[in-house]
Amino acid sequence: MTEIVDILISASFWAAVLRIASPLIFATMGELICERAGVLNLGIEGIMVIGAFAGWMTVYAGGGLWTGVAVAMLAGMAFGALHGLLTVPFGLSQHVVGLGITLLATASAYYAYRLALPEVTNPPRIAPFEPLHIPGLSDLPWLGEALFSQTALTWAGFACVAAVSLVLYRTPLGLALRAAGENPHAVEAQGLSVGAIRMGAVIVGSGLMAVGGAFLTMSAFSSFFFEMVNGRGWICIALVVFGAWKPGKALLGALLFAGFDALQVRLQQTGMGQVVPYQVFLMIPYLLSILALILMSRRAQVPAALMTPFNRGDR
Amino acid sequence: MTLQDTARDETVLRLSGITKRFGALTANDAISFSLAKGEVVALLGENGAGKTTLMNILFGHYTADAGEVEVFGQALPPGQPGAALAAGVGMVHQHFTLADNMTVLENVLLGTGSLWSPGLGKPAARRRLQALSEDFGLRVDPDARVAELSVGERQRVEILKALYRDARVLILDEPTAVLTPQEADALFLTLRRMVAQGLSVIFISHKLHEVMAISSRVLVLRHGKLVGEVATHDTDRHQLATLMVGAEITAPAPAEARPGAVLMRLAGLSTTPQGNRPGLRGIDLDIKAGQILGVAGVSGNGQGALADLVSGVTSPSEGRLEIAGDRVEGWNPRAALAAGIGRIPEDRHRTGTVADFTLTENAVLESYRDAPNARAGWMNWSAARRTTEALIAKYDVRCPGSEARIRLLSGGNMQKLILGRVLEAAPRIILANQPVRGLDIGAVTYVQEQLIAARDAGAAVLLISEDLDEILTLSDVIRVISDGRLSPEFARGEKTPAELGQWMAGQGFDHAA
16 A cells, blocks of 8 residues: 555656646547537547657658647548548448548558658657746646646647637537537527538547647657557547546546556556566556446436437438 | 408518429428418418428428528528528427527527627526516526426427527427417417517417417418418318318217127236336226227326236236236237237337338338248248238328338328228227327327227227327226226216316225225
8 A cells, every 4th residue: 555655646656647648638628529519439549540640750751849730630630521521411320430430540540651661660759849847836846747847738738628618618619519419400490500510520529639649659659659549549438428528527537547547557566566467457547447437427418419410301 | 350450461471382392202382372470370281281391491491392482572592591590580390409408598599699709698698588588478497407397398498599589480380289288378378479579470280279269371281282271260170170181070979889898807906106107006997899998187197007008018016917807927018919909009109110110110010920921930021011002001191102211201190000000900909098199180080980990890999098088089988097096987978077187186086995
């Protein structure tokens, strides 16, 4: 037990929590926007891969870091547009389309990587985002390292949660988006286009997912390698449910999951790590997430029209 | 009186030559009419006559294949509800278009301003909504979640949505279908207020007494064509009914019943309550061949439990169930079918049919294992199709064909298919739970006559209905259900409606027990 307490009071643990949570925050917000409009976007995993690749490649080819983020976002939006086209106007199965997009986006990224760097065995590195020095706050003892040693992208993630929350609950656009996920017929009867709202939500949401992926290559690992997204997209889908489709609660979920993840890495290095196989530690965040999901999501209000295609003029 | 006199001079709406086809079905055939300021026009017609389709074209949900809509002299671009709303046309849909998890205010605000404006402006909107509520007598809490509202309140929200957007023409699609008589009266008061303020109303209905009460002019649709246009004070219910159906309508008058043997007996039978639905509480019931037994009662007093029991969905928790004198064990839907019970379920959409199955698939749902529909475990679809096509012809089911999805059918035609499915199986006992709910007179009369004919052929009919008039018209004997208990058996004409009403309110059970 004292080992866990030691971990919890170390500043590096908290810094790791924020870092691990960052990609999840972006991608979870992206998924949340899609689902609130009524579209389940299972393309998230692949869109994160394409974002990770596009952002990294831009910087590797000489572009600036923020240019890389923008390119990643555009790449994600392109795949989002494809997903939206197939699920919204064509009304195809959202499960099948989403998995297809994941396979297509992942394979495209790997293929493009191999085309660009056919000979490379060691993934080349780029100069990633540096921690943002906030005068005053970053110099605080303990707190400075624990909370204020993050990159600008992490802070953008938190800003993104606030922005999504504001738009969803305080603007006509957010109202229309939520209504499209609750009852598209209500949206149609009030003279708005369900198709346009859902398409927009899927495209913007996919852009955010790609930024989440880009965080991995541009702020966390500095290079692109296969399997690097490693199921984070699926975690984000669970986080949306965990957060009951509310941005604030989803943020909490992302931090909680990141906390479990940071904890298990550190537990592996303690005395327990000598006796327990490391795979058991790797399971911890997932097991605890499933448990939390069960506890938290039982009374969650699912968007009533989630996964229900809307066809105008249908009887 | 004032309704007719105020206007006629100012045309607010003109439809010309509206035609709409769905596959081979012409839902609207070159329909033209106009609407004046301050007028209530009733659009009358049987289910499937094309009333809702016409209004969906006017409001922009559908695009017409031909024809034009003009509002205040301006042509309305087709297929755009937004344009209709902007031109001052509002619509209260039969199936409400509200987001249940949002508040009343949010539902009203949806789509009102620019999507890109920075805020919602809720305080001002709330004040405006409250002012409209008071002006038109539509009381509703702006901050209540729609899911918590009663059906009547939801309808008020729908009307407020239109008024909030300054509708000058309001379309109401079957507005009273879901209302209690008291709520319907309140709606009529609101409509009169709106007309007094110069709004025009199109009122879709198939209920003649409502049309007579509220409208100044009646348009009658039949099979997609406009077959009549009459001033309400120049007509009567009989004429309208004849126009609507295209033939003289006579209410069924069953001959004296000749009851036979007891086919099904419930003795001291109870079932477990489910959620907020009461169970049966120790009922005794004899269902006899050649007799219609009507079970009257207020909604939610155990009718569902009785129907579930008879159709085998639930089994008794206590007491005895006998079929033809033999005690039954292992009661389930398959056993009920085998015992010769045909069921006309209360909710034809949810438990009567599978919406996305074809008519053929729906028609054989209860006989798919039997010849000629199946042989040696394999479906014989061509035989099933022939059976279904015969059924469609015999029971006058109006549909695009046996391979169409049943979702496309109107309620009346869906019910005719269900009725055909039941009667063609030659059942010994027919469970008819709300068999004519939501149907127009033509279909009502048809279904009722078929039930009487089945009785005359020796079947036992258990008729469950919340409509006392229907019970009194059809039943040879009447029982009243209240809180899971059954009253004693009353012969036809033994009790007045008022006396039955007292039993329905639960009076008399304690003495009888």
